[in-house]
Amino acid sequence: xxxxxxxxxYLFRKEGQNVxxxxxxxxxxxxxxxxxxxPGQGLRLIYYSQIVNDFQKGDIAEGYSVSRxxxxxxxxxxxxxxxxxxxxxxxxxxxxxxxxxNEQFFGPGTRLTxx
Amino acid sequence: AxxxxxxxxxxxxxxxxxxxxxxxxxxxxxxxLFWYVQxxxxxxxLLLKYFSGDPLVKxxxxxxxxxxxxxxxxNLRKPSVQWSDTAExxxxxxxxxxxxxxxxxxxxLTVIP
Numbered sequence: 001x002x003x004x005x006x007x008x009x010y011l012f013r014k015e016g017q018n019v020x021x022x023x024x025x026x027x028x029x030x031x032x033x034x035x036x037x038x039p040g041q042g043l044r045l046i047y048y049s050q051i052v053n054d055f056q057k058g059d060i061a062e063g064y065s066v067s068r069x070x071x072x073x074x075x076x077x078x079x080x081x082x083x084x085x086x087x088x089x090x091x092x093x094x095x096x097x098x099x100x101x102n103e104q105f106f107g108p109g110t111r112l113t114x115x
Numbered sequence: 116a117x118x119x120x121x122x123x124x125x126x127x128x129x130x131x132x133x134x135x136x137x138x139x140x141x142x143x144x145x146x147x148l149f150w151y152v153q154x155x156x157x158x159x160x161l162l163l164k165y166f167s168g169d170p171l172v173k174x175x176x177x178x179x180x181x182x183x184x185x186x187x188x189x190n191l192r193k194p195s196v197q198w199s200d201t202a203e204x205x206x207x208x209x210x211x212x213x214x215x216x217x218x219x220x221x222x223x224l225t226v227i228p
Contacts, residue, residue, distance in 0.1 A: 033216070040221075042218045043205065058215070
């Protein structure tokens with residue numbers, strides 16, 4: 001089955017540590033996205049990538065970094081500079097450039113808790 | 116700044132009641148509009164979408180939404196809700212020339228049996 005995989009489902013880290021969240025898709029989608037979901041705030045865009053080796057900052061990129069070395073993979077690193085990292089993180093993808101009438105497909109999410 | 120507003124944060128209904136969830140956006144250009152649903156413990160999934168044509172679009176599970184361009188609105192409706200509709204609902208907008216999706220803050224729907 002094609003889809004988006006995010007691992008792990010739950011992640012615990014100590015304050016001050018960097019942590020990398022995995023996102024893999026086997027849908028052959030070009031564009032990939034990372035969102036942060038907090039209660040009452042909806043989904044806020046962290047980073048997105050339209051093609052391999054290219055990515056753009058979203059609305060809340062500070063304290064985060066990404067890479068896009070392969071089409072199917074878009075890992076997100078939450079650095080120690082992120083002031084409030086505890087949240088639910090969602091990865092998404094679209095088949096082509098979003099302006100081509102495409103919807104987003106979402107992974108199951110990773111809940112990160114920083115202790 | 117671009118924004119998507121969902122004014123109903125929490126909605127509680129009895130089964131068989133009718134549902135309408137509001138969504139307004141602030142973009143002036145051509146937009147693509149979406150409603151996503153997140154059932155407890157599940158992925159976000161698409162309920163319905165509007166790109167062009169008939170402003171009344173039908174989605175899965177009996178949901179529909181109407182695009183009213185003059186009001187910058189895309190409200191979600193269902194004539195008769197079921198307990199299984201309990202979920203969080205998100206409205207999203209994508210500019211026809213852009214690469215980002217803008218989401219509302221979500222509406223939590225609880226349907227009481």
